[in-house]
Each structure stands twice: as C-alpha cells, then as structure tokens.
Amino acid sequence: MPVSIVPLQGFATGTDTANHAGPIRHISADRIRMRLTFWGAAQQVTGSMFLLEQGDYKILIDCGLDMSRERRQDDYVPTWEPAYDGALFPFDASTISCVLLTHAHLDHSGMLPNLVRAGFEGQIYCTAPTRELTTILLYDSANLHSKKAKALSQKKTKDKAAAQQFNELYFADHVDEVMDRFQQVSLDKPFQLTDTIKVCFYTAGHLLGAGSIYLEVTEGQQVKRIGFSGDLGRYDYPLLVDPAPFPEVDYLICESTYGNRYHTDKGDPVDIMQDVIQRTCVDIPGRLLIPAFSIGRTQAILYTLNRLYSERGFEPIKVFSDSPMALQSTKVFTKYQHQLNGQARKFGQEHNHLFDFENFEFVADPDKSKAINDYNEPCIIISSSGMIKGGRIEYHVKRNIENPYATIFIVGFAPEGTLSHSLIQGQDKIYNEGKEYQVRANIERTDIFSGHADLNGLLKFVGQQDKQRLKHVFLVHGDKEPMLDFASKLRQEGYAGVSAPAPGEAFEL
C-alpha cells in the first residue's frame, strides 16, 4: 500500500478549516525530517502499528495483529481479508531499527514473530512483565497457528486469501527468535535510545507492565516531543496502579476505544461480584460462566473473588479457572506483585496469596476442562476468550446456553460479530459452528472490569496537555463513531488540531 498524501478528512464537524490549518504538514517530497505513518489501529481498534522515522532511524511503536481481518459471518464461519498484496508488512521489515512495545496484548504484539521472519534485526524495548506476558501470548498463538495451518493447507492451493492467511501463520520457532530481541526497560525511568532520541515508558494502568510512551527527539537546535498513549487504563482498577501523570508534548497519539462512553458501574467490584453470585449461585443454586481474557481480566476477577471470600466471609462457592494461559499469566502477576497497587500489595502480605483461596482450582488439562460440566453443585467457571470467540469458553457456553439455571456474566469488551455481543443484544437464538441454540441461560453484564479508560479518563489524559503548546492530537485505536465523538469533544474543549488518520497516512512532524 503506498503512503497516502491525502488531506485530513472524515472528521469535519463544522470546524474542518481549523482542522486543515493545523500546524502539521503532510509529507513533502523535498526535505523529510521526522515522519509518522499510521499503519495500524487507524480508524479501527486492533492492529496497533505506528512508524516513526528520523532519517534512517525507524522506530515501530507496537506491532499488533489486525483482528478485524478475520470476520465471522452470521453462521460464525471465519473469513479472512488479505492485505498488502501478499506481503507481511507494508514496509521493509529489515529497515526497522527497533520496536517500542507498549504492552503485551496481541493487538499490540501479535505480529512480532512475523516482523522477525520478514528480516527485522533490531531490539524490542518493553518492561519485564510485558516481555513475560507477551511470551505467553505469542507461544499460545503459535500453537493455534499450527492447528490452523493443518486446516488451511488443503485450501490454500485453490484460494488466494487462504494462501495469504497461511503465509501469515508463525510457529514456536519463530517466537523463539523474538525472545532474543527483548530489551528491558523500567516504567517511569527515561533512557537514551540514540544520541538524539530519549524515551520514557509511563505507567498506563491498563495491564501489568503497560506503558504510555514519551519520546524526545532532538533535531539541531529543536526538540520535538511525541507521546503515544498506548492503551489507557482506569483509576482504582483491581490490582493495577493508576495511570501516571504524562508530560507535555507537541504531538499526541491517543487511543479512543471508549471515546463516546462512560463506565456506568462504579464503586467496589467486590459489591458487584457479591450481588451477582448471590442471585445466580445462592438464591437460585446455579452455575455462573464468566468469559474473561486469560491475561489481566482473569487475575482481576480472581483477586475480587479472593477479597469477597476472605474479607466478607462469603461462603466460598467452587471456582474453576479453566485456562492454561490464565495459570501461566497468574504466575507472572504473582512474580511482579511489587508492581501492583498498594491495596493489592497489602492484601498479598496479609493473606499470603492474591489468587488462591478455598475451593479454587486451576484447570489446565483439556479432559478435566470438559469434566467441569459434570460438577453438579453451584459453581463459577472463568474461561477465555473474553468475547466468546474461540477458546474453552465456547464449549462451556454451548453446554449451558439452553440451561435456565446457568448465567453468563459478560465482563469485557463485546464487539460486533462475537457471541458476547449477540448475548448482550438479547438475541434469543445463537449459532455456533452452524448449529442453532436457544438462549435460556440468564445474561448479566458489568463494565466494572473493563480495562480501558472511558471518555472521562481519556479527557483527563489529554487534559494534561497545554492547549497552546500541543500541536496535534492523532486519534487511533477506536471504532469510527467513538473516534468522531471524541474528536468533536476535544475540539469543544479547545484543542484545535485533532484528526484520525487513515491506514497508511503519513505526516511530517
């Protein structure tokens, strides 16, 4: 895909002249100094990938998997959308000098093995917990890819899209090569990346080890400051430290996942958990299914359950965490307990363990996973994926969806095209692998465990910037509607230069 040199567009809300007159310039062919290209999470949520170039020095900020390319139709059969005409990347990976990785989630890290396969020889800078969580996620992906490869190997000889999808699959030995590239950084401690580029990862509060990235680039007498929010977390979230104050910059690249939404559930997550469990497992002795990401969300839920049982003396109902990846990542959370928030550290000291309590069991073995269905007492089953798109939770949902004594508790992001979205919409039938199921289970929802800042949090983050000094805000990592709404909200607040770049759009800073 060629670099586009189109004017800012798509976000004209009556103030487009101010928008076009902003102090950023599109690429001119003559003298290119610092250039920023939006290769991913551009006008969509997933696939974070931004290329910042200062002459020959090329920094990739995140190298994420674009999950929107795999779509499921009404019958939930996945289809794949090819990109870059068969190439893995829209640029020459061997020319990338280094990667700065904000956090472990696959939509930020999931293309790293392919970057190495495509010739990248540099280092990947991230925090120690990010390195460990990314390792778990990438090996899990490689494992899934091996299964997909078998399914695709027949099809790819006839179908171009299948051939490209096959080409993008990486395996464990590719992940091994990524492991050699990690370079550890500490949160909130600046370091010199090159003679002219200083970098600091600031606590983002979104996931253990997650950072927002600040860059200070010197060009002659001039110093340019650029900030990448990464994914922004919330204040008072279970386990995690609040987002740190972020310094003033000239250019801000800001996520906008919840650019038009406020979280509605407030207060202590233990209260919400207690209420749901009381109604669904005690008043009506039933079974509570909680679809949750294995990394981050599952630990927040386990910690909340531990607090419910330990601090309130609530009868400890049986809890299964049915995910090998949850077991692995919980070990990482325990190892880096000193990086968690004050409440969690204190709880850990007083109760010895953040994630282990009476009647709790991790399930790794696949046969034991299926055997959970034979457990006839009230119980809580936590399993991934969070969106009920793949993973063991699909099996548990299938087995329980027609059971009026079961409840499915949606605690995460539920984008269109996922079963969790269909359930929240109140559909009375769902389809899985071509089979129809009647929805007789109860559906509950909370946003208290959502890992992203809402509109208040986003405005607070941008609000740290001086309106006169900040030259431009680039919105990324959001669907079009929340992005548009967030852009107009920022303009109302007095930020003149706000835009949401299209994929491949490049700017001279």
Ligand SMILES: [Zn+2]
């Ligand atoms: Zn994330």
